[in-house]
Amino acid sequence: MFTGLIEEIGSVDSIVKSTKAARITIKARKVLEDVKLGDSICTNGVCLTVTYFDSEKFTVDVMAETMRRSNLGMLSKGDEVNLERALKLSDRLGGHIVSGHIDGLGKIENYTKEDNAVWITVSAPPGILKYIVQKGSITTDGVSLTVAYIDDEKFKVSIIPHTKDVTTLPHKNIGAMVNLECDMIGKYIEKLMKYEDDTPVKKGIDIDFLNRHGFA
16 A cells, blocks of 8 residues: 655666566665565556565566556656555555555646646546545545546646655646546445345245255
């Protein structure tokens, strides 16, 4: 689990692609301070497992499903990515609970400056927008943000100078695709509301039961 509070910006050192998957090596410093093989590092909002590391970089394997749902397949050597180590039980939860499991992609439509803040408008498909609520949380390329506006086609977030300085979001081009993870509580509620228990009801012993089993 993660919080959506970015620890550092890394850069892609290499990408080796197979037919549908990829192996990505990322240059970093802070997230490597206590890293171990098998650790999880959230990369642009995607939970990835460290398969190799040294003092300057780490390597992850990205499976086909992740390539389809995220923007990791669009990365090139030198591109910057948001990085966060997995949450410790003793850590403060300064953002919100982020699983690192991407729901889909959104597209940056516009940037608007307002005093010390920058508004970012992101369009997204209906299947994602239905889980986003006004003043709720949305993870955008791994960054925990508060939704300030939402309609049937897009949502808007407003970022402070600190977020501008420590994440890649304000530096992406118009039209860039970003990874989106909705607050998971809405998805659980939807699942429970639609659930129907199809388990057969067990009947007690009656005359039909006795007849079927040769006792009457």
